[in-house]
Amino acid sequence: MIEVNNLTFNYPGQKDLLFEGFNLRLEENRIYGLLGKNGTGKSTLLYLLSGLLRPKGGTVSLDGFTPHLRDADMLKEVFLVPEEYDLPNTTLNSYVRLIEPFYPRFSREVLTVCLSEFELDQDLQLGALSMGQKKKVFMSVALAAGTKLLMMDEPTNGLDIPSKTQFRKVVAQQMEETHTLIISTHQVHDVEALLDHVLILNQRELLLNSPVDELTDKYVFTLRMPGDMDGVIYAEPSLMGNASMLLRQPGMPETQINLELLFNAVTKGLVK
Amino acid sequence: MKRFSQMLRYDFKTGIRPMIWFSTGMVVLFLLVFMSLHSLQNMSNIGGKEPAYLTYTIAHEAAVMGCVIIDLFWWGVACTLFRDVQKKAPRTSMLMLPATNLEKFLSRWVYMLAFSVIGSFVAFFVADMLHLGWLAATGRTHATSASQVFDYFMKNDKMFYSLFFTFHAFGLLCGVLFKKFHIVVTAVVGVILFAVFMQVCSYITPYETREIICLVAAIIATITFTILAYRLFCRWQVVTRKFVNL
Numbered sequence: 001m002i003e004v005n006n007l008t009f010n011y012p013g014q015k016d017l018l019f020e021g022f023n024l025r026l027e028e029n030r031i032y033g034l035l036g037k038n039g040t041g042k043s044t045l046l047y048l049l050s051g052l053l054r055p056k057g058g059t060v061s062l063d064g065f066t067p068h069l070r071d072a073d074m075l076k077e078v079f080l081v082p083e084e085y086d087l088p089n090t091t092l093n094s095y096v097r098l099i100e101p102f103y104p105r106f107s108r109e110v111l112t113v114c115l116s117e118f119e120l121d122q123d124l125q126l127g128a129l130s131m132g133q134k135k136k137v138f139m140s141v142a143l144a145a146g147t148k149l150l151m152m153d154e155p156t157n158g159l160d161i162p163s164k165t166q167f168r169k170v171v172a173q174q175m176e177e178t179h180t181l182i183i184s185t186h187q188v189h190d191v192e193a194l195l196d197h198v199l200i201l202n203q204r205e206l207l208l209n210s211p212v213d214e215l216t217d218k219y220v221f222t223l224r225m226p227g228d229m230d231g232v233i234y235a236e237p238s239l240m241g242n243a244s245m246l247l248r249q250p251g252m253p254e255t256q257i258n259l260e261l262l263f264n265a266v267t268k269g270l271v272k
Numbered sequence: 273m274k275r276f277s278q279m280l281r282y283d284f285k286t287g288i289r290p291m292i293w294f295s296t297g298m299v300v301l302f303l304l305v306f307m308s309l310h311s312l313q314n315m316s317n318i319g320g321k322e323p324a325y326l327t328y329t330i331a332h333e334a335a336v337m338g339c340v341i342i343d344l345f346w347w348g349v350a351c352t353l354f355r356d357v358q359k360k361a362p363r364t365s366m367l368m369l370p371a372t373n374l375e376k377f378l379s380r381w382v383y384m385l386a387f388s389v390i391g392s393f394v395a396f397f398v399a400d401m402l403h404l405g406w407l408a409a410t411g412r413t414h415a416t417s418a419s420q421v422f423d424y425f426m427k428n429d430k431m432f433y434s435l436f437f438t439f440h441a442f443g444l445l446c447g448v449l450f451k452k453f454h455i456v457v458t459a460v461v462g463v464i465l466f467a468v469f470m471q472v473c474s475y476i477t478p479y480e481t482r483e484i485i486c487l488v489a490a491i492i493a494t495i496t497f498t499i500l501a502y503r504l505f506c507r508w509q510v511v512t513r514k515f516v517n518l
Contacts, residue, residue: 013513052367052510070506072275076370086361088286098285101278102370 001063002026002049002149002180008057009048018044020204022058028148029177030211031194034184035263036201042184043083045201046151049182050080062149076103077148081155085138089127092137105146110174114140117170118163132158139167143174150175151182156190164190188259198259200266208266212257219271220248221258234265245271279371279379287356287383295391298345302399305337306330306406306417324413334403335420342392342421343436349388350443351454353380354505358451364510373506381444396421431483434490441497448501448508451515 004024010017018041026032036042047053048060051067051074060067065074088095100106115122118136129137135158142150156164171194175181183191198215200208223241224232231249235242245261248254265271309330314322357363366376400418407414439462446458469489476482508517 011511012509012518047510050368052364054507054509068509070367070373072370072372072375075368078368080364080368082361082364084361084364086365089289090285094285098282099369102275 001028003061006058007055009055028180030180030197032182032197032199033191033195034182034199035188040201040203042201043153046153046184050078079142079145079147079150081139081142081152083153087126087134092124092126103145107144107146111140111144114143114170118166149180153184156187168194188263192257192259202267216254216257218248220246220252221255221261234270275371276375276379279375280383283379283383291387295395298392298395299399302338302396303402306334306403309333322412327413327415331415331417335417338396338421339424345392346388347439347443348455349384350440351447351458353384353444353447360510377502377505434487437494438490441494445497445501448504449516451517
């Protein structure tokens with residue numbers, strides 16, 4: 001379980017606080033979507049949770065560990081796929097042989113399945129790969145590591161359209177039920193089918209922290225014609241009518257969440 | 273211990289290529305030293321056969337220069353111990369590896385120290401062998417420098433070793449603290465500190481007392497610099513100030 005209490009943080013050399021009195025509690029066995037505009041602190045929050053940044057005040061706790069102390073027992077249960085990452089100029093096999101011993105549940109089978117889903121060979125020279133291919137390799141290694149907590153920062157950036165589909169398939173197949181995944185992104189369409197919990201971050205505060213099933217219980221996401229906008233909380237014009245979000249009334253069928261609509265409604269203060 | 277050896281293996285595998293290039297560069301540098309000395313010493317001896325005493329002199333001078341280069345190389349290695357993890361991506365990979373800060377710090381230190389000692393000696397030995405081969409091929413007297421270099425490092429006095437380790441630890445501290453221009457910054461700060469230290473020492477009499485105080489000060493400084501370097505490493509973050517890791 002992850003607990004953030006009264007967190008205060010600013011980057012070294014900067015006066016403005018990025019987080020002030022920030023609180024968050026994340027349960028296990030869920031796929032969290034961490035959404036927010038650029039510069040609202042999504043990546044910073046992931047760095048704080050993984051111990052790569054040290055809070056100025058307050059506490060961050062990850063299964064009882066203090067992340068910034070970087071205890072080896074904590075690190076073997078945490079894997080971060082950052083936006084910028086580093087793969088050594090070697091073969092995939094040598095790389096896997098190097099990092100495999102650090103992760104007690106590392107699975108070669110999972111790695112093979114992920115690589116095959118991403119249409120990548122096993123016999124790869126990492127230095128010769130494109131950025132998108134490197135990202136797919138790194139995400140496959142991350143899933144194969146089998147850590148209890150996996151964090152991905154903008155995982156679909158740099159992936160082509162088929163790869164984004166492959167990404168969703170791989171994550172849905174390989175995420176074990178006992179594990180937690182936090183996906184930080186502003187490309188909401190790429191991940192909305194995966195998430196079971198939504199966190200929306202906006203300058204210093206958490207605007208929304210809600211399970212997807214509660215959201216789909218409470219709201220309906222549908223298309224409405226301009227003359228039929230009764231009860232609509234938020235709408236955006238589209239070619240087929242207005243993409244609308246409205247309160248779900250008794251008898252209305254449950255719809256799939258439209259994260260972009262929800263995000264815009266929340267950031268405009270229309271939904272709390 | 274198992275995890276430490278895994279960390280050592282990781283550092284070795286990811287860092288071996290630049291090390292090999294560095295060692296090869298050292299061989300070339302030492303060969304250039306040998307050849308430059310032959311050219312300089314024979315300037316007034318154009319066309320004549322190099323006398324045996326001159327070959328011995330060159331071997332001695334090459335050994336002295338070799339020792340200076342090796343000293344500087346070891347110090348440079350300490351300054352640049354963490355140079356490859358100053359950027360965000362490699363630093364993230366290193367810090368996120370499931371090993372303790374101590375294991376990460378020690379494995380890199382041990383590996384680089386071992387490499388710099390072995391690599392520099394091997395490079396000098398190889399250059400000396402090539403030099404000997406060249407002497408034999410050109411009909412000159414055989415004169416090796418390797419034994420003199422070995423004696424310099426193995427049979428020196430306590431003060432040499434303590435100052436050597438102090439400089440090494442200081443280089444390590446600056447390497448952990450500064451993000452850029454490690455060698456230049458460490459050299460400037462080191463020279464200033466050393467000048468102040470020598471000035472203070474010069475007031476201490478008699479000589480025996482001065483030697484003991486300097487020795488103790490060097491040992492204390494070595495321990496302090498090393499502990500500070502480690503403590504600073506433990507506080508490393510993925511985003512820091514522009515020039516220092518704070």
